[in-house]
Amino acid sequence: MHVTLPDGKQLELPANATALDAARAIGPRLAQDALAATADGELMDLMTPLPDGAAITLITRKKPEDAAPLFRHSLGHALSQAVGEFYVAKGYPATAVKRGVGPAIENGFYQDFDLPEPLSEEDFPAIEGVMRDILARNLDIVRTDVGKAAALEQFSYDPYKVELITALPDDEPITFYTQGDYVDLCRGPHFPRTGALPAAFKLMSTSSAYWRGDASNAALQRVYGVAFATQKELDAYLERLEEAKRRDHRRLGKELELFTIDPMVGKGLPLWLPNGTILRDELAAFLKEQQFQRRYQGVITPNIGNLELYKTSGHYQNYSDSNFSPITVDDEQYMLKPMNCPHHVRIYASKPRSYRDLPVRLAEFGTVYRYEQSGELNGLTRVRGFTQDDAHIFCRPDQLKKEFLDVLELTVLVLGTFGMNDVRFRVGTRDPGNSKYVGSDENWNAAETQIIEAVQEVGLPFTVEPGDAAFYGPKLDFVVKDVIGREWQLGTIQVDYNLPERFDISYVGEDGQDHRPIMIHRAPFGSLERFVGILIEHYGGDFPLWLAPRQIMVVPIADRHNDYARQLEQELRDAGLRAEVDDSSNRMNAKVRSAELSKIPVMLIVGDAEQAARQVSVRERTAEGTRERKAVGFDDLKAELLGRYETRA
Structure with missing residues (x-):
């Protein structure tokens, strides 16, 4: 070969x-360094x-990160071996530990166990110590092929x-x-x-x-780990996790009184509190202004x-797992709306359309309902x-x-307004081998080609994701990286030849004949709930002035300054700014x-002078820290703050 x-x-x-063998044929040093x-x-x-005729590249100790899935998988085996030794040291036989699967995953690995007694996170340091000892032993990891009978005999206890x-x-x-x-x-x-493992x-x-993954089967204990090529990468990852905890939108949403999820109302059904409603309304107003223009x-x-509306559109059949069950009303069946698009199609169809009327752009902040498994619900993001x-x-075409x-x-403008400029563009195409897609090959090919040509025309880097x-x-998704490096899929644009066909909508062309329009589905935010959840974490709750639910706090130094503080508050509110006064009995430092x-962006402190x-x-x-200015004229400051609010600076 x-x-x-x-x-x-x-x-x-x-x-x-x-x-x-290939490394040895090239040289003994490469064979020693190869991983x-x-x-x-x-x-x-x-x-x-190796496959005969393959193009190969050898990965060495100089760049172990190129083989990250391999060392993560091998560390999963080191974990599995260490857990076995941990229980043997406690007096259990080696066969007392039984094992499910243990793959490499993003940033790490996991292993499923059936254990004689549960592990706790307090046991982790001891098990990590055994894992490090296994690395220090520099055990050869040997691959062998065995027959089915021998394999069953080896694991007869498991x-x-x-x-x-x-x-x-x-x-x-x-x-x-074997190791x-x-x-x-x-x-x-x-x-x-x-010994080669990091x-x-x-x-x-x-x-x-x-x-x-079957609830009718035994419940195993899963242990997760993370692993990187260097300690520096691991430390950076752990710091990002800590930063993510500090920015968790569920915690900040409660502290800033933005939203709540009440079990009496229902799982996955957020209630927007006054502060969160302001935030949501500001987002909607911003986009509505852009849409008006x-x-x-x-x-x-x-x-x-x-x-029947959702059967015609195909949403009932194609999203059956995520639809709520139909309800019967007056001998007809209805369903909670899973998508807005069929409704918009019927609005388009409510009167005859000419080629001169197109394009017709219909926009709605429309609430939809989809069934998510309880274990998948997560604050506002799910x-x-x-x-x-x-x-x-x-x-028209x-x-x-x-x-x-x-x-x-x-969509790029919307994301850029919130400092989300690190965007990856992903073109989602169909998988020809999957039967879920509706419509003709001709229409699919046209739609996919038009999306790719449009993205190429503006010079955006993109990847194509079949299926x-x-x-x-097909669609174009906007995958945004936030300030701590996490990726989120936000806005989406979809080209659709098929719903117009399924609903048999048309327009009268210049030739006097009926023609089929093309639909574009678009949602720059995606959903307000998910976008707000991500936005809270992106800003860490420190929203810019225009977006902050509570914009300005006027802080009187002493009670004798309360009337002046209230006068300033009213003038700010008359100008359209969200201002409050802290006239509590607390000392000034406590008010500040x-x-x-409360992450209020602007404080105005007033005293005698x-x-x-x-x-x-x-x-x-x-973003850089606290900025202080003394003896600022109030009228000038009000004009400055109002200008920043109106321009969303």
């Missing part, structure tokens, strides 16, 4: 040669036979392994990976020895997990609809009732590209501290 090296040279090898390989772009370990082995074809070789006394059923791939790992948490027309649709900033554009580009420009399209059309904890000169002392929260 032969393989091709990165420089294009071919390397002749014995049949069934491994990447380690893993890629074959035709796919990660492999050094022990697995019902989970027996179930997995029994399901494998009788004539298919079964792979074991020291520890043997596991595994496809791999793995690092060549435990020590930058940490066990993080434990949870319950049903065997094979772009000649969108506002519409309002009901929260339920006739079941809910059962949410409001989409939905719009649907009905246009010759208008499609311009309309798409206008929506693209609007990520909606059932009725209270305003800081300020009152005499119609001035204020300003204490302002900024």
Whole structure:
């Protein structure tokens, strides 16, 4: 057999040669330094036979991060071995620990266990110590092929392994990976020895997990860990986790009195408190202004609809798992609205349309309802009732590209307004092998081509994700990275030839004949609930002045300054700014501290000197820290703050 090296040279090898054989053929130093390989772009370990004719690259100790999935998987085995040794040290036999699956995952690994007694997070330091000892032993990790009978005999004590082995074809070789006394059923791939594994790992948490994800099966204990190539990367990751906890929108939402979720109202159904309602209204007003300038027309649709509406659109059939059950009213069936688009189609169809009328741009902040599993609900970011900033554009084929580009420009503008400028663009196309997609190949090909050409025309970097399209059309998703490096899928634009076809809508063309319009679905925010949840974490609750529910706190130094403070508050409110006075009996420093904890962006402190000169002392929260100004004329400051609010600066 032969393989091709990165420089294009071919390397002749014995049949069934491994990447380690290839490294040895090149030189003993490379064989010593090699950790893993890629074959035709796919990660492999050094022990697995290479495909004949593959293009290979060897990964060495110089860049272990290139093989992160492998070292994370191998650290999962080190965890599994360490847990076994931990229980043996407690007096249990080695067969008392039984194991489910243990794959590598993003940033780390996990392993499922059936244990003689539960682990607690207090046990983690001891288990990490055993793992580090396993790394220090520098055990060779050896891959072997065994027959089915031998595999069943090896794991006769473990019902989970027996179930997995029994399901494998009788004539298919079964792979074991061994390190020291520890043997596991595994496809791999793995690092060549435990001593090559990075020590930058940490066990993080434990949870319950049903065997094979089925609630009717046994509940196992799952242990999660994280791992990186270097301690610096691990430390940075742990710091990001701590920062994420500080920014958690569920905690800040409670502290800032933005929203609440009341079990008496229902899981996943947030109640917007006064402060959160202000925040939500500011977002809606901002987008409505942009839509007005772009000649969108506002519409309002009901929260339920006739079941036949959603059967015609295809939402009932294609999203059956996430729809609420229909209800019967007067011998008809209705359903909580899962999508706004069928309603907008019927608004378009409410009167005849000419080619001169197009494009028709219908916009609505429409509330929809989708069933989410209880375990998937998460504050505002995963809910059962949410409001989409939905719009649907009905246009002629010759208008499609311009309309798409206008929506693209609007969405980039919206995200940029909130400092979300690190955006990845993802084109979701259909997977031809999946039967969920409706419509003709001709329409799908046209829609996918038009999206890709539009994105290319404006020079945006993008990736294509086959299988990520909606059932009725391809889409462009905006994946945003927040200030601590997490990615969120926010806005989306979809091109749809199929709903106009399913609802048989049309316009009269210049030729006097009926023609089918094309639909564009778009939602720059996605949903207000999810966007607000992400926005809280993006800003850490420190909203800019225009967006802050509580903008200005006037702080009188003593009771004799209360009247002056209330006068300033009223003038600010008359100008349209959200101002309050802290006229409590607390001392000034306590009032300032209270305003800081409430993340109010501007404090105006007034005392004798300020009152005499119609001035204020300003204490302002900024991204860089606290900014203070003394003896500022109130009228000038009011004009400054009003200008910043109106321009959303």
